[in-house]
Amino acid sequence: xxxxxxxxxxxxxxxxxxxxxxxYFSIGKLVSAHGLQGELLLRHSLGKRxxxxxxxxxxxxxxxxxxxxxxxxxxxxxxxEQVYIRLEGVDSKEAAQxxxxxxxxxxxxxxxxxxxxxxxxxxxxxxxxxxxHGLLGTIEEVIEMPMQxxxxxxxxxxxxxxxxxEQSLVKVDKQxxxxxxxxxxxxxxxxxxx
Numbered sequence: 786x787x788x789x790x791x792x793x794x795x796x797x798x799x800x801x802x803x804x805x806x807x808x809y810f811s812i813g814k815l816v817s818a819h820g821l822q823g824e825l826l827l828r829h830s831l832g833k834r835x836x837x838x839x840x841x842x843x844x845x846x847x848x849x850x851x852x853x854x855x856x857x858x859x860x861x862x863x864x865x866e867q868v869y870i871r872l873e874g875v876d877s878k879e880a881a882q883x884x885x886x887x888x889x890x891x892x893x894x895x896x897x898x899x900x901x902x903x904x905x906x907x908x909x910x911x912x913x914x915x916x917x918h919g920l921l922g923t924i925e926e927v928i929e930m931p932m933q934x935x936x937x938x939x940x941x942x943x944x945x946x947x948x949x950x951e952q953s954l955v956k957v958d959k960q961x962x963x964x965x966x967x968x969x970x971x972x973x974x975x976x977x978x979x
Contacts, residue, residue: 809844809852810896810909811888818881819869825881826863827870827889830929832904836860836868839898843872844890852890905934905949908957908964913938913947916955916967921947924964936964945976 813829829835837843837860844852856873863869875881891899900907905927913921913936922945926937933950947953947968955965 808893808896809890810893810906811890812896812899812906813889815845815885815887815889816867817885818878821878822871823875823877823881824869824871825875825884826867828867829889830866830904830906831900832906834862834865835899836862837870837899840891840895842892843870844892845884845887846890905929908934908936908949911957911962911964914963914965915973916965917970918968918973921945921973940973940976943976945973947972 812831813827815825816828817826818824819826837857840857840860842854842856844854847853855875857870858873859869859871861869872884875884896909908924908927911924913924915921921940922938924936924938928935928937928946933948935946935948938945938947947966949964949966953966953968955967957964
């Protein structure tokens with residue numbers, strides 16, 4: 786089942802953004818500078834220990850919808866949810882601190898290779914089907930909470946936050962990229978009523 790355990794330490798938002806014909810997926814956040822040589826601590830939600838093998842570039846959001854590429858020089862695993870990352874051109878603690886707190890994005894191809902299929906983050910881009918209302922939309926954002934996952938879907942042009950938990954999740958069809966839910970009565974009407 787695609788749910789975080791009650792012991793999940795990392796709570797956050799992860800989004801899929803599409804700009805300039807490229808899809809950028811947020812994998813986590815730079816949380817601190819490490820050492821004097823510009824290393825950064827990246828807290829991620831990839832759902833597995835990862836040294837970001839094969840990733841040569843990450844993107845940081847400088848301003849809203851403006852992504853700056855940084856080439857990856859080195860990645861060292863700290864634990865299941867954190868890595869130390871060294872970026873080209875970031876060679877001092879001061880330079881590293883200027884990048885914090887920053888969301889870290891990968892291109893779609895790298896994102897798919899790095900994300901565990903059981904991680905809630907892997908639901909980005911899936912379609913949501915509700916038992917009563919049918920097709921609701923595409924998952925644009927995943928918000929991890931201690932006991933459930935919320936997904937952001939645009940319904941009739943309005944942002945809706947839908948819970949994915951033991952009560953609402955019917956099944957996840959990975960092959961067709963569809964999340965089947967049975968949402969509480971009245972929830973969709975809260976978002977669609979004027």
